[in-house]
Amino acid sequence: MSADIDAVRDVADRMLRAEASGDASFFADALADDIVIMPPAVPAIEGKPACLEFIRAVLEDVGREFEKRMAAVSVEVEVVGDVAFDRGRFSLTLTPRDGGAPVEELGQHVRLYRRAPDGSWRVARIIWNNVGAEEPSLDLITERCVLCPVSRHDLAALHDLWTSPGVRRFLWDDEVISAARTEDAIATSERMFAERRLGLWTLRRAGSPGLSGFAGMWLFRDPPEIELLYGIAESMWGQGLATEAARAVLDYSTNVIGVPIVRASTDAANTASLRVLEKLGFSIVRRTEVGGRDTVFCEIAPAARRVE
Numbered sequence: 001m002s003a004d005i006d007a008v009r010d011v012a013d014r015m016l017r018a019e020a021s022g023d024a025s026f027f028a029d030a031l032a033d034d035i036v037i038m039p040p041a042v043p044a045i046e047g048k049p050a051c052l053e054f055i056r057a058v059l060e061d062v063g064r065e066f067e068k069r070m071a072a073v074s075v076e077v078e079v080v081g082d083v084a085f086d087r088g089r090f091s092l093t094l095t096p097r098d099g100g101a102p103v104e105e106l107g108q109h110v111r112l113y114r115r116a117p118d119g120s121w122r123v124a125r126i127i128w129n130n131v132g133a134e135e136p137s138l139d140l141i142t143e144r145c146v147l148c149p150v151s152r153h154d155l156a157a158l159h160d161l162w163t164s165p166g167v168r169r170f171l172w173d174d175e176v177i178s179a180a181r182t183e184d185a186i187a188t189s190e191r192m193f194a195e196r197r198l199g200l201w202t203l204r205r206a207g208s209p210g211l212s213g214f215a216g217m218w219l220f221r222d223p224p225e226i227e228l229l230y231g232i233a234e235s236m237w238g239q240g241l242a243t244e245a246a247r248a249v250l251d252y253s254t255n256v257i258g259v260p261i262v263r264a265s266t267d268a269a270n271t272a273s274l275r276v277l278e279k280l281g282f283s284i285v286r287r288t289e290v291g292g293r294d295t296v297f298c299e300i301a302p303a304a305r306r307v308e
Helices: 002-021 026-030 048-065 152-162 165-171 179-196 241-257 271-280
Strands: 031-038 066-080 083-096 103-115 121-131 145-149 200-205 213-220 225-232 262-267 283-290 293-300
Touching (some): 026 048, 145 241, 152 179, 152 200, 213 241, 241 262, 241 271
Parallel strands (some): 225 262
Antiparallel strands (some): 103 121, 213 225
């Protein structure tokens, strides 16, 4: 089942790259013969020939007038036999080629997939709508990744990440936590987003199936202090994703929420995490033993931020 979910995510990622680059040819193989596309506020387009013509015309028209930046994430993927669906969110920024202010569009999508005789997945239905942007989006977009608030749909993937040897070593002091504790953390994060618009985000890199990591702001100690937190899947180490994700959370926390001072702490032995904090411009404010572990405490004010 996990292989099918990864395969569906792979189709979704390749579809995003084709849309972003204006490559209409990708869809000739990706769409099912009975494909139906249901754009907002217009009649449905039915059948592969009509849908391919619609996609070609839209990509050509948009590419002619705008520079385009896209990001999307599938927050829920389910496979039942030979049918699958993914539900997610997207952002689209269009910058006029002849000058003018960029226009940002935020939206949601649902896509239905059907398994072809050769075992590959074809897109059979595409539905999307636009959502208002009166409130800042909780999705964070970076050059390579999309960060989305954790949800119950992330339970299995997040638990696998948090109990992997390289991540749990410093995150959970090498304890293999139960799925119930991961579920509790997700519920706490959802409450934090509702109350503070801060919490934990999942990190997914375009073109890479599965969860690439997580980042966020979390409550530690008593009395509680909110701190920056992040972790990357071992297969993704050494690619700068921790810095990229942490910077996105830092930008959001200071520029959107207005957190005056962002704090972080890490085991002194966690040299990789210390390097990330140094790259972001954090300063060490103290070093002490916490729970029998040598711990380094850091903080940063917006004026001290490093921009790269």
